[in-house]
Structure formats: C-alpha cells, structure tokens
Amino acid sequence: MSSAKASKIKESSGERTFYFIVVLILVFVCIIVLYPLIHVVSVSFSSPYAVMANEVGILPKGFNTEGYHRVFANQDIWRSYKNTIFYTVVGTCINVALTAAGAYPLSRQDFYGRKLWTVYFTITMFFGGGMVPTYLLIQRLNLVDTFWVMILMGAVSTWNMVIMRTFFQNNIPMSLQEAAIIDGANDLRIFFRIVIPLSAPILAVMTLFYGVGHWNEFFNALIYLNDRARYPLQLILREILLQNTLNAKMAEGLGSAGEQEFIGESIRYATIVVATVPILMVYPFLQKYFVKGIMVGAIKG
Amino acid sequence: MREVAPQKNRMEKGGVQKIGRFSYSMKRLYDSRYLYLMILPVITYFFIFHYLPMYGLTIAFKDFNAYKGIMDSPWVGWKHFRAFFESHFAWRLVRNTILINLYDLVVGFPVPIVLALLINEVKGNSLKKSVQTIVYMPHFISVVVICGMLISFLSPSTGMINHLIEMFGGRPIHFLADPKWFRTIYILSGVWQSAGWGSIIYLAALSGIDIALYEAATVDGATEWQKIIHVTLPGILPTMIIMLILRMGSMFTVGFEKIMLLYSPLTYETADVISTYVYRKGILDANYSYTTAIGLFNSVINFIALLLFNNFSRKVSKTSLW
Numbered sequence: 001m002s003s004a005k006a007s008k009i010k011e012s013s014g015e016r017t018f019y020f021i022v023v024l025i026l027v028f029v030c031i032i033v034l035y036p037l038i039h040v041v042s043v044s045f046s047s048p049y050a051v052m053a054n055e056v057g058i059l060p061k062g063f064n065t066e067g068y069h070r071v072f073a074n075q076d077i078w079r080s081y082k083n084t085i086f087y088t089v090v091g092t093c094i095n096v097a098l099t100a101a102g103a104y105p106l107s108r109q110d111f112y113g114r115k116l117w118t119v120y121f122t123i124t125m126f127f128g129g130g131m132v133p134t135y136l137l138i139q140r141l142n143l144v145d146t147f148w149v150m151i152l153m154g155a156v157s158t159w160n161m162v163i164m165r166t167f168f169q170n171n172i173p174m175s176l177q178e179a180a181i182i183d184g185a186n187d188l189r190i191f192f193r194i195v196i197p198l199s200a201p202i203l204a205v206m207t208l209f210y211g212v213g214h215w216n217e218f219f220n221a222l223i224y225l226n227d228r229a230r231y232p233l234q235l236i237l238r239e240i241l242l243q244n245t246l247n248a249k250m251a252e253g254l255g256s257a258g259e260q261e262f263i264g265e266s267i268r269y270a271t272i273v274v275a276t277v278p279i280l281m282v283y284p285f286l287q288k289y290f291v292k293g294i295m296v297g298a299i300k301g
Numbered sequence: 302m303r304e305v306a307p308q309k310n311r312m313e314k315g316g317v318q319k320i321g322r323f324s325y326s327m328k329r330l331y332d333s334r335y336l337y338l339m340i341l342p343v344i345t346y347f348f349i350f351h352y353l354p355m356y357g358l359t360i361a362f363k364d365f366n367a368y369k370g371i372m373d374s375p376w377v378g379w380k381h382f383r384a385f386f387e388s389h390f391a392w393r394l395v396r397n398t399i400l401i402n403l404y405d406l407v408v409g410f411p412v413p414i415v416l417a418l419l420i421n422e423v424k425g426n427s428l429k430k431s432v433q434t435i436v437y438m439p440h441f442i443s444v445v446v447i448c449g450m451l452i453s454f455l456s457p458s459t460g461m462i463n464h465l466i467e468m469f470g471g472r473p474i475h476f477l478a479d480p481k482w483f484r485t486i487y488i489l490s491g492v493w494q495s496a497g498w499g500s501i502i503y504l505a506a507l508s509g510i511d512i513a514l515y516e517a518a519t520v521d522g523a524t525e526w527q528k529i530i531h532v533t534l535p536g537i538l539p540t541m542i543i544m545l546i547l548r549m550g551s552m553f554t555v556g557f558e559k560i561m562l563l564y565s566p567l568t569y570e571t572a573d574v575i576s577t578y579v580y581r582k583g584i585l586d587a588n589y590s591y592t593t594a595i596g597l598f599n600s601v602i603n604f605i606a607l608l609l610f611n612n613f614s615r616k617v618s619k620t621s622l623w
Contacts, residue, residue, distance in 0.1 A: 018525050022422045029416065030435045033497065036450060037438070039461065102343035105336035112326075112333040117344065124347060126550065126604055129354020130596035131557075131576070132583045137354050152350070156343055187335035216443035219558050223584055234445045241449030242562055265459060272446050279441045284434055 044068070044269035067266030071274055076228070076236050083147075084233040088214040091151045095210035096203060098156045103164035104191055109174075125158045131223075138224060149224045150217065150232065160206055167202040168195065208286045215279055233275055240271050361594035374590075381594035390578065398555050398574040404484055406548060409492045413499030414541065418529060420500065421507045433504075436497030448562040451490055452477065477563065480571040487563065487572075502544065503537055510536035542614055550607030553599055575599050 038058055047062030071077060105111045106118055129137070143149040172195050180190050196203070218234040225231060320328070330337075356371070361381060363374040385391050416436065423429045439447075454460045455476040463473035476482045514532045523531065557576040564572035575595060583592030 012524075015525055019422070019424075022419050023428075026419055026423065026432050029419075030432060033435055033439060033493070036454065036493075040450060098343050098346065101339040105333070105340040108336060110329075110333070111336050112329040117340070120344070121347060124351040126607065127355070127600055128351055129357050130593065130600060131579055132589055132593045132596060133354035133357030133360070134350070135584060136357055136360075136589065137350070141349075152346075155346055155350075161343075187333075188338070191339065212441055216441075216445075218443065218445055223580075234443055237443075237445045237449065238562070241445065242452060265453070268449065268453060272449055276442055276446055280438060283438070283441055287434055287437065 040269050040272055044266060044273050046266070048263050048266050064266070066263060067270035068274070070263065070267050071270045076231075076239075077233075077271070077274070079229065080231050080233045080236040083230060084215060084217075087147070087150045087217065087232055088211055091155075091214045092207055092210045094151060094155055095157075095160075096206045099161050099164055099206060099210075100196070100199070100203070102156060103161045104168055104195060105187075106161070107165045107168035107172075108177075108187075121158050121161065135223060144224050145226045145230065147230060150220060150230075153220045153224075154213070157210075160209060164202055164206065167199065171202075172198055204286060208283075212279060237271060237275055241268055358593060358597050360590050361597045363590060365590040365593075377590075381591045382598065384591065385595050385598070393570070394573060394575045394578050395553075397571055398553055400571075401484055401487060401555050401574065402552050405488050405491060408488055409496070410545070410548065412492050412496040414503055414537070416496055417500040417503035417507060417537075418533060420504060421533070422525070422529075433497075436500070438497070439494040440498035442494065444558045445562065447490060447494060448559060451486065451563065455486070478565070478567045480568045483564070483568045483572045487559065491559070503540060506537040506540040507533065538618075542618055546607070546611050546614055549610040551603060552606045553603045 035058070042058060042060040044067055045060040045063055045065065047064040048066070050061035102121075106114060106121075108114070111117075128134075138144055138149060138153075143152070176194060177190050180194060185193070216234060217232055218238070221230075221232050221235050222238075225235070360371055360374065362376060362378060363371075364377050364380075365371065365374045420429060420432055420436075423432065454462050457463055457473045457475045460473075462476070466473060474482070476486060510533065514536070515528060518528045518532050553575070555574040555576060557574075557580060560572055560574055560577050561580065564577065576599075579592040579596055579599075582588045583596075
C-alpha cells in the first residue's frame with residue numbers, strides 16, 4: 001500500500017497522525033505479548049528472595065541459576081523430555097508421510113472416487129465419536145498406556161490434508177504429471193520423483209504444524225497414559241506447575257521450609273523456560289514457510 | 302494407454318459404446334490403483350479412529366456393560382438423555398459453555414481482524430516482519446505452560462498482577478478461586494495466545510485485495526481511514542464470514558484442556574463446561590453411557606448450529622461454507 005509514492009500528494013498531518021497511532025498500538029501490543037515472556041525468563045534467573053519480594057521486573061535481580069540446577073537434576077524431566085522428542089520425531093514423520101499420501105490422490109482430478117473420499121474425510125471434521133467412544137475403542141485395541149497411542153492419535157488431520165491437497169493442485173502443474181504418464185511412469189513414481197521434490201515448502205509447514213502439536217501434546221497423554229515412564233514433557237510440567245508437587249528431591253539441600261517455598265517459584269519459571277525454549281528457538285527460522293503455507297491453504301481451502 | 306482427462310461416457314463417433322459402463326468404471330478404478338495404494342492407509346486410519354467411534358455412539362442409547370460389549374448391552378432408549386436434562390447440571394453446563402463461547406466471540410473474534418488491519422498499514426518491511434514474529438509467538442506455547450504462567454501471575458501472594466493491585470492500594474484478589482473472574486481470565490489469556498496467529502488468515506485475505514481499488518480511492522481523495530472502511534473491510538468480508546461460520550459450528554463446544562487446568566471445584570459454577578463434565582464423569586468415573594449421551598447431544602447441536610448459521614449466511618450474504 002505505498003500509493004503515497006505513486007501520487008505526489010504530500011501526506012497530510014492527519015495521515016501522519018493516523019500512522020503514528022497505528023504504530024503506537026502495535027508497539028503496545030508487542031509489549032503486552034513480550035512482557036510476560038521476558039518476565040518469566042528473568043524470574044527464572046533471579047534469586048528466590050527477590051522473587052518473593054516481587055522485585056523482579058524485566059531484568060533479573062540477584063542473578064541465580066539455582067532453579068535451573070534443580071530442574072536439570074530432576075530425572076522425571078529428562079525422561080519425559082526424551083519421551084517427547086521420541087513422540088515428536090516419530091509422530092511427525094508418520095504424520096507428514098500419511099498426510100501427503102492422502103492429499104495427493106485427492107488432488108488428482110482423474111482419481112476414481114475422488115468426490116466420495118473427499119466427503120468421507122470432510123465429514124470427520126464436523127462430526128465424530130467424541131471423548132468416551134474413542135476412549136473405549138482405544139481400550140478395545142489394547143493401545144492404552146502404550147507409546148503407539150501417542151503416535152497414532154491424530155496421525156492425520158483432515159484440515160492439514162486439505163491444505164496439502166490445495167498446495168498440490170495449485171503448485172504442481174498437471175501438464176508435468178501428464179508428461180510423466182505419457183512417458184510411462186506410474187503414479188508412485190510421479191509422487192516420489194516429481195511431486196515431493198517440488199513440495200518442500202508445504203512439507204516444511206506440515207512438519208512444523210505437526211511437530212509443535214506433538215511437542216505440546218497433553219490431552220491424549222493425560223487420558224491414555226498411566227505409566228509415568230511414558231509421560232511426555234507436558235504431563236510432568238503439569239505436575240510441577242499446576243499441582244504444586246514440589247518434588248522433594250528438587251528442594252533437597254535447602255535449609256528452612258521457607259527457603260524451600262522460595263525456590264519453588266524459581267523452579268517453576270525455570271521449568272517453563274526449559275520446556276518452551278526449543279520451540280521458540282526453532283520457530284523464527286520456519287516462520288516464512290508456515291505463513292506462506294497458511295495463505296495457500298486458507299484462501300483456497 | 303491411460304486416459305488422463307476424465308470422461309463421463311465413452312460414445313464413439315458412431316454412437317456405439319465400445320465397452321459397458323461397469324467395465325468402464327472398473328478400468329478407471331484400475332487406472333487409479335497406485336493412488337489407492339497410497340491413500341489406503343489413510344482411509345483405514347480414518348475408519349478405525351473416526352468412524353468406528355461413531356458406532357460407539359450407540360452406547361448412548363444403551364446401558365453399556367463392558368463385559369457384554371457394545372452389541373449385547375441392553376437398549377434403553379432416551380434414558381440417559383432424560384437423566385441429563387432432568388439433572389440440575391444440564392442447565393449450568395450448557396449455560397457456561399454458551400456464555401464462554403459468546404464472550405470469546407465478542408471479544409476474541411474482532412481482535413485478529415483489527416490486528417491484521419494494523420499490521421497491514423505498516424509501511425516498513427522490517428517493522429512489519431518483526432511485529433508478526435513477535436505476535437505469532439504465543440501460539441506455540443503449550444497450554445500447560447500458559448496455565449502455569451497464569452497461575453503464577455495471578456497468585457495472591459507472589460503474582461505480579463496482585464503486586465500491581467497492592468501498589469495502587471488495593472487488596473489482593475484470589476483470582477483463580479473466584480468464579481466471577483474465571484471467564485475473564487480464560488478469554489483474555491486466550492486472546493493473548495491466539496490473536497496473533499489468527500491474524501494470519503486475515504493478512505492473507507488482505508494481500509488478495511486488488512491494489513487498483515486502493516489507487517482509485519486515493520484518486521477520489523480518500524483518507525487512510527476511509528480506505529480501510531470502504532476498500533479493506535469489504536475486501537475481507539467473505540473471509541470474516543467464513544471464519545464466523547466455522548466459529549458457530551463449535552458454539553456448543555469449549556476446549557477442554559485449558560479449562561481443566563485452570564478450574565477447581567471452587568469455580569465449577571462458571572467454569573464447568575460440557576467437555577469437562579464428560580471428562581470427570583466419563584473417563585474418571587467410567588460413567589460411559591451417560592456421558593456418551595451428553596457428548597452426542599453436544600455434537601448434534603453443534604452440527605445443527607453450523608447448518609443453521611451456514612444457511613442463514615448464504616441467504617444474507619451469499620458467502621457460505623457450502
């Protein structure tokens with residue numbers, strides 16, 4: 001919208017005020033978004049006394065990594081971190097592979113039964129069994145409390161499949177595929193040799209979406225997992241953050257009960273940072289991919 | 302050789318069909334065999350994990366007995382539905398669900414739109430990108446962490462919000478134990494988390510508006526503000542309507558996770574919604590048939606709301622989901 005350059009009309013002061021207000025609001029929004037996050041980080045590095053006395057604002061007070069020491073010493077956290085990484089990596093691979101394998105046939109006009117299967121998948125977006133019947137099914141399949149349930153639940157999201165299908169339809173020229181067919185290639189070869197190499201952007205987007213989904217996965221683990229050894233990160237987090245189960249081991253070595261309580265807050269914030277930093281580190285690099293991905297899928301889909 | 306362009310029937314020039322309709326269909330099926338190979342796992346997955354549970358919905362009409370299985374459990378008709386509606390819970394749950402959604406709609410729906418409009422007005426590319434990067438961030442934070450942050454910030458003794466209140470001379474408020482505050486906390490934190498991400502779709506729509514319209518408006522002497530009202534907003538109106546319709550389709554559902562993490566028996570009065578009740582009574586108390594009935598009721602009214610709103614929108618604005 002740089003029409004101001006096209007016409008030689010000077011910006012009136014009204015326009016400048018308007019723009020100034022826009023920027024002001026946006027800066028304010030950014031502050032609102034960033035402040036809690038920065039506060040969490042700086043509290044995690046502050047001395048417990050400063051925290052309890054509410055002296056910490058944006059910068060840490062009494063630089064102190066005690067909270068982090070204790071977080072890193074917690075075996076539960078390490079184990080659940082490992083679990084989460086496993087679920088995320090394996091799960092995301094399956095997710096992306098299946099979603100692509102489902103989206104591609106749907107994108108081909110000459111796929112016999114295309115309409116039928118599109119409806120078949122779309123229905124599940126609006127109607128489903130619900131919490132209890134699904135739970136009973138998982139029980140029947142003996143998947144409760146296994147790592148499979150964490151991988152298989154939500155293996156394919158219809159929404160993502162639609163986005164991928166739209167991408168295939170708009171970005172992989174049919175002429176290219178037809179040429180390959182004439183040359184005698186079957187659909188599998190077309191898929192692996194032509195479509196996939198051309199689909200890097202959408203594959204990146206899907207990996208990010210599914211990956212973040214797995215990383216933050218909480219609900220399925222809550223309902224279907226009973227053995228602590230299989231808990232993902234979020235469940236352990238929940239214990240620490242929400243149920244105030246200050247693991248006795250974590251507070252070990254501290255003198256008074258008061259000190260134990262003080263360190264509690266630092267541990268909480270340190271835990272939050274440890275759990276969230278990986279994602280926030282990865283995300284800026286992938287940002288341009290997923291914004292594009294959504295634009296593709298959302299407008300057309 | 303394979304046909305690539307589909308044809309409905311294959312009448313040769315002389316009007317004589319070379320092969321019958323059935324064989325033609327079979328041929329087309331055979332032509333798609335590799336595509337079927339690819340899509341079969343997905344179809345199977347959906348059958349098992351989406352369609353089979355739908356069959357499990359029948360236990361809403363039965364007294365489900367785990368030993369007898371679904372097929373052999375006795376049929377009881379509407380008994381569970383009646384039990385639900387006659388209990389004093391039904392009203393509270395439905396009311397909470399609708400109210401939370403309504404407030405969320407009124408407060409949370411416009412924010413991404415306004416945000417997108419603001420970001421769109423920014424002229425410098427680096428400022429635009431920075432704002433977007435910042436504003437998308439909360440979306441990636443898990444709900445557990447968000448609730449952990451909320452609990453810390455709202456703590457009556459150490460929370461920063463209460464610290465602020467005390468600085469101004471007030472007395473600390475025990476936010477999370479007070480039913481009156483629950484909706485506000487839930488909705489405002491939801492806006493904080495999702496407004497940025499939600500603006501993406503509108504930004505995408507905004508980029509699709511014809512530049513010529515803006516130039517015409519400039520020629521006509523329109524101010525930025527006027528351009529927004531007369532060019533931009535109408536341009537994204539279809540997108541807004543679609544998003545609204547989708548929102549309506551879940552009018553009777555409220556996300557379970559965040560409520561479960563934030564509520565407590567103290568705040569059930571305003572916080573308990575249909576999904577959390579189903580969780581407590583169904584998964585935790587194993588009251589399967591009863592809660593399946595509630596869940597079914599929930600899905601059905603959601604679907605009806607979606608249909609109604611879609612048709613209404615189609616008549617009024619010619620934009621609709623289908």
